[in-house]
Amino acid sequence: MPVTTLRAQGIAKHFGVVRALDGVDFDVHGGEVHALLGENGAGKSTLLGVLAGVHSPTSGTIEFDGEPYAPRNPLDAVRAGIVTIHQELCSSPDLTVEQNIVLGREPRVQRLGMRALVDRTHVRRLAEHALDRIGARVAPTARVADLGPSERQLVEIARALAFDVRLLVLDEPTSSLTAVEVERLFAVLTSLRDDGRAIVYVSHFLEEVMLIADRFTVLRDGRTVGSGEVASAEISGIVELMAGRRLDEVYPPRRDRSRMAKEPTVLDVRDVVGKTLPREASFRLERGEILGVFGLVGAGRTELLRTLIGLDPARQRNIVVSMNADVRLGRGPREALAHGIGFASEDRKDEGLALDLTIAQNITLSGLERHARYGFVRSSSVRAAAERCADQFDVRRASTEQAVGRLSGGNQQKVALARLLHDEVHVWLLDEPTRGIDVASKSEIYRRIHALADDGVSFVVVSSYVPELLGICDRIAVMHRGVLAQSRNTSDWTEHELIEVAARGAGRGSVQGKKAEA
Amino acid sequence: MTSGSILRALRPCIGLAIVLTVFALHPQAEGFLSVYNFKIVANQTVIVGLAAIGATFIIVSGGIDLSVGSIIALSSVVCALVLRAEYGVTLAMVSAIFAGCVCGVINGLMITMLRIAPFVATLGMLGIARGAAKWISGEQKVDVPPAALESGGLQAWMSNRPDPEWLWFSPGVWTTILLALIAAYVLRRSVFGVHVTAIGSNEKTARLCGIRIERTKIAIYSIAGACAGLAGFMLCARLTVGNPTAALGIELDVIAAVVIGGASLAGGQGGVLGSMLGALMMAFLASGCKMTGSATYVQEILIGTIIVVAVSVDVLQRRRA
Structure with missing residues (x-):
């Protein structure tokens, strides 16, 4: 019988009218890895925030080792033994590894009657002990800025150990790790679990979850909708639990383009090289096509889009053909918009x-001139255009004169996309188009994207969420360490293969095998 | 209009109402609410008011201008020098505006081309323009020749007894009102104005939308420079002298007027008319303090308190939203 480490019941958290959490039950035991699952916007981040002392719940109770647990700030949480490691690692890059490990409760030494100086030998001992415990070969004196993402993550785990962590929360810990690094992380987590510590593991990658986790809890729309043993669960069942509906309802059916007549190329990108990323990227985009780009965090997917649009400098400015006109890269969004490319x-x-x-x-911000006469904006013209675009994306609103800051996340995202509609661009570059929004809004956005694609608009969609890419794209290409590999039809990919190629690169992955066959 | 922006628009009105009520009820401030006093106060608002028109654009765009006081001093000296060379009042005004505008363009270029933070760039200009004013004036006040004052009509610009009398206010006050109305309309309704607000609200988004950030910023700082130049002309008209050490520290009054008027130093919010009310409130406060014989430090403490209260009310209200 394991001891209950943490038990949360009926947790609700409201931000104004938005109910981010609305009845979450969640319990984690010592000696287990517990996966917390849910789509973007399901409330995972808010729940983690509650555990970490960032948000205080509107209602509900949490018990931690039999004591009521109500941290007033993140330090309270850490003192209680609950440490959260975020996807964006938040160590101080200018400090050394050991300084990071003891940051916030540096051991002090008494000099001149004051305890103002750091006890450096004690710091070194603490740091080395913690690093040894997880087998991290990192010099305590190294500057954190000089470390890679995997080492920085180990430093944060070491820091948690130095705080004597009893419940370790990891938010998307593998999204920027290679396969080898993931294995090493899993070994560390397993040994911490065997110590009797509790681990909460949040990840989009369900196959990894099946490997590392013992139990899982699924959140949807701020509620707990299911939990159980990983050993007796199936991935497809979990995915439908997360979506709350059958998958073909979330992702609208799409025609199989590979069987259709070839459409003209609207964008032909050859050998794009950015300042650091991307290192090499070429792709062609047909009229009305949706190309997905997958990759680990830091692989250069975002940089690819930003270089194309001219927000990041391009080192090699190769030609992009857009609707029969040669466009040079890197002149900025204004130029890109003028050529019908939006981001x-x-x-x-x-x-x-x-x-x-x-x-x-x-x-209307990017096309305000169209609604102006002698430099002054005709508000009737702006309102009419905005109404039309907002309607198409089904932006829920009292009026288009409302400030955008007051809308929900899903509606804000629809406004951001509606602008591209107003820009009348025929190539849409979308970076994580459904991050942090509710399932209903997501589904509406997918439908809109498909409808636009049927009308001849082309899309490049970057996403970290594999089911989304598999659900809406015609083709998917994987980016690995700055290099964009050849794309394949969506039906030729599985989730496992995508993650595999993203982690190992196409060279050693199954694509090579495929080439050899051909 | 959201409820937040209505409250924001009310902020300067409430401040003004409080100041007016306090001094109207004060036994020693006799004649505070008289027409005569109102004319004087309006006249005293002109310099800060004109500068605040430009500063509103800068602050709404997310920037800051610390060089206003120095630019006003420099322009007043330029104005006096042109008059002393007997070129006439019109040319003196144009030269003052031009001098201010040049300083503004340099501010804009430093901020966009050299990518210096506005605070630092205009801090540099604060020293440069003040030094230039002292340099071209030989570190002395430059007297305006009597011919320009009377027949040339320089004094008439800021006179409390305008000619013809039905004008009520001096031409300087009318110029400020007119410019403020135009600027308010430009900021709210023109493409340029919306772009200014968008840059202040979120510069990255503005860039993404293809707004020419550099060009717009240079325009903003040039306009602000020109406004300060015109304020320098008005200062010269009021003092009848070009004084290189005048308007010291006035940049803080200008910023205070804009902030009391409802602008956010984070950018994206604020309005010209609010800034004008803010400037007017500070002038009334100064006038009231003088009438009741309070020491200047009372006035300074009050203005400081009003700024802090006005902004913290806004912050509290936002946090609740």
Whole structure:
């Protein structure tokens, strides 16, 4: 009988009118790896925030080792023994490994009657002990900025150990790791579990989850919708549990393009090389086609799109053919838009929307001149155009004069996409188009993308979520360490193969085998 | 309009109403609400008000301008020098605006081409323009020749007894009102104005949308420079002298007016008319303090308090939203 380490019951968290969590039951025992699953926007991040002391729940109770657990801030959580390691590792890059490991409770030494100085020998001992424990071969004096993502992750785990962690939370820990690094991480996690510590594991990659996790809990729309033993579960069952509907309802059916007549090429990208990433990328995009791009975090997928649009500098400016006109890269979004190429970034709040402005202003921002006479905007013209685009994407709104900042995540994303509609671009470059939004909005966006593709608009979709790519794309290409490999028809890919190729590269993956066969 | 922006628009009105009420009820501030006093206060608002028109554009775009005071001083000296060379008042005004505009363009170029943060770039200009003013004036006040004052009509620009009398306010006040109305309309309704707001709200998004960020920013700082130049002309008209050490520290009054007027230093929010009310409020406060015989430090503490209260009310309200 394992002891219950953490038990959360009826957790709700409301942000204004948005119910991010609305009745979550969740329990983790010492000595197990517990997978927390759910689609983007299901409430995983908010639940992790509650555990980490970032959010305090609106209602519900949490017990940790039989004591009520209500951290008022992240430090409280860490003191209680709950440490969260985020996908974006948040160590201080300018400090050394050992400084990071003890950051926030440096052992001190008394000098001149004050305990103001760091006890450096003690720090070294703590750091070395923690690093040894997980078998990390990292010098305590190395600067964290000089380490790779895998080593930085190990440093954070070492830091958690130095805090005497009892519940370790890992958010998407493998999204930037190679296959070898994933194996090493799993070995570390297994040994921590065997110590009797509890591990909460959040990941999009269900096959990995099946390997490492003992039990799982699925969230959907802020609620717990299922939990159980991994050993007796099937991936397809979990995926449908996460989506809350049959998969063919989430992903609308798509014609098989490989059997259709060849369409003209609208975009022919040859040997794009960025400042650091991408290292090499070429692809062709046909009229009305949806090309998916998969890869690990840091593989250069985002950089590929940003280089194409001219937001990142291109080292080699090769020709991109767009609708019979030769376009040179790297002149900036204005030039790209003029040639009918538009981009929606992965972080709409940081880059994509102006939250202070209205829906109408956001939709028309890049083409405001069209609605102006003598430099002054005709608001009736703006409103009419915005209404039309917002309607097409089904933006739920009181009026287009509403500030975008007050909309829900799904609706904000629809506004960001509706702008591309207003720009009348025929190539849409979409970076994580459904990150952090609810399933209903996702499904609507997929339908819209398909409808536009049927009308001849072409898409490049970058996503970390494999079912999404398999569900909506015509072809998928994998990016590995800055190199974009040859694409294949979606029906020729499986989730396992995509992850395999993304982690190992096409050279050693099954693509080579395929070539050899041919 | 969301409820937040209505409250934001009300902020300067509430501030102004409080200042007016306090001094109207104060026994020692006799004649505070008189027409005569209102004319004087309006006249005293002109310099800060004109500069605040430009500063509103800068702050809404997410920038800051610390060089306003120095540019005003430089322009007032340029104005006086042109008058002393007997070129006439019109040319003096044009030269003052031009001098201010040049400083603004340099600010804009430093910020866009050299990619210096606005705070640092305009801090540099604060020193450069002040130094240039002292240099061209030989570190002395430059007297305007009497001919330009009377018959040339320089003094009339800022006179409390305008000619003809039905004008009520001095031409300087009317110029400020007119410019403020135009600027408010431009900021709200023109393509340029929406682009300014978009840059301040989220510069990356603006870039993504193909807005020419560099060009727009240079335009913003040039406009602000020109406004400061015009303010320098008005200063010269009021003091009848070009003073290289005038308008010291006025940039803080200008920023305060814009912030009290509802703008956010983070950019994306603010309006010209609000800034004007903010400037007016500060002038009324100064006038009231003078009438009641309060020391200047009382006035300084009050203005500081009002800024902090105005902004914290806004922050609190946002946090609740």
